[in-house]
Amino acid sequence: MKMRMKAPALRAFAATLVAGALLVGVAGTGARAEGLNSEGYLIPQRQNWSFAGVFGHYDRAQLQRGFKVFHDVCSNCHAASHLTFRELSEPGGPEFTPAQVKALAATYKIQDGPNDSGDMFKRPGKPSDTWPWTFPNDEAAKSALGAVPPDMSLLAKARTVQYGFPYFLAEGLPFFEDEEQGPDYIYALIKEGYTNPPKGFKVPTGLYYNSVIQGSNHLIRMPSPLAMIFDNNGKPNNPKFYTDGTPVTPDQVARDVSAFLMWAAEPKLEERKRMGFNVLVFLGVFASLLYFVKKKIWAGVHDIPPAA
């Protein structure tokens, strides 16, 4: 059966569509202006990262500070199972000296074995070891913390910003998507997420209110990591936390650790961007060469008379 709409019905239908789209647009813009998405979560704002864009590169000093935050705070709970000590001294990363990395690795006891008699044993870490985890397995972490903290090796790549309705319609578009959403999210989660719950919101024991974490009714099992470095007024417990003279503020610490986690998730970012740029230059040169070759080859072909 063919469905046909009479003209007035069609007009009404079209008008409803347009009105609906406008409403959604207005509501959406409003929500975004307030910084909340349609589900009431705080939308992480875009931050300025040194590693954004075609010429993006990591800020060595920032990665070194971010590593300190990871080392002193985050790695007490989170694993980073793909990160090797050696990478910390490789080009494109925090670039600690090999001697520093060797000394750092040696401060850890790594399980190795079996030895000749079949026993596992502990030995000091070596630069080629992967980052050891505080917990022997997921179950141990879960029983201590209530949830397994996600592995930090790829965390910055595993999280994005969710703008919610109606923006998800546009989220696939090139200008909406950007690679820095992972660090934007982590920065917002730890710096801005831990707010007071709205009146009447019951936070169960062992859980914390967070306005950024998605899809868990604003509840997270991680206590505020910044609260381990700062007091309630944002004053650092240890003003000399950073040894390079950078002021120790919640903003700085959140930014530095987010940058470090981006590097951990993509240690070869600088190489990739450099390569991408070189390929573009090559393609440009190659295209112009082809153009002149084509001109030369066809130069002798003139005025083919039309077939009689």
Ligand code: HEC
């Ligand atoms: C006391 C242990 C602990 C410390 C310290 C800790 N975390 Fe966590 N973290 C957790 C746990 C547990 C979860 C899982 C939370 C959940 O599933 O509710 C988590 C989850 C996360 C998540 C994922 C949130 C999501 O979207 O699912 C991020 C990002 C994160 N932590 C970042 C950090 C950073 C950065 C640091 C260091 C500055 C840090 N954490 C320090 C225990 C910790």
